[in-house]
């Protein structure tokens with residue numbers, strides 16, 4: 588588990604799920620259970636529900652985040668886009684950047700992910716940078732190269748100092764939404780690689796950097812994953828849509 592100054596963070600990525608009424612019920616269930624948790628708890632609902640979720644969690648220890656943002660900073664003629672400043676305006680403090688579904692389904696390149704990372708920070712948000720290999724890449728023994736390459740692009744674009752106010756999520760693509768989970772040892776190996784890359788440039792930033800694991804995390808496997816030295820929390824998709832399951836993960840991170 589996260590050592591030293593790193594407080595575990597459990598982030599729920601609701602993706603394109605839910606309704607207004609369903610979101611309200613989910614938030615009520617989560618809020619009822621998190622008051623005594625020591626882990627950080629973050630909810631990332633779809634854009635249209637951010638304001639409502641922000642109101643429902645007001646006064647609780649739950650933080651609000653978005654699932655994506657525009658790479659453009661400020662405002663402008665970018666139909667359909669949502670700027671980072673609009674996200675902070677409705678109470679977001681985090682934003683997911685470069686989720687594998689954005690990369691594969693919507694064709695986001697490493698360069699665009701780096702722009703979004705920079706835009707997030709320029710607008711006062713903490714980016715959660717997602718990286719991870721496909722099954723094909725893992726089987727071809729390319730995991731380390733792929734993940735290191737994805738981190739390096741953002742390091743080159745934003746600089747090492749940017750990682751003092753960022754989170755990285757290692758999410759093996761083959762484990763997202765599939766029910767397959769990296770073993771704690773497989774995940775730890777990649778988390779250590781990521782922290783090592785940052786440590787080679789700045790030991791203090793590396794020691795404070797939260798590296799989350801994502802990929803079919805649930806109550807039953809959260810404890811063993813979070814027990815690993817360089818796993819500082821979870822980015823949770825499917826299991827974040829059930830208050831009971833999400834709370835079980837938060838509890839594992841709080842023990």
Ligand code: PEP
Nearest residue numbers: 763764801802803824825
């Ligand atoms: C995710 O979407 O980031 C994710 C990890 O999903 P799941 O937990 O469903 O695998």
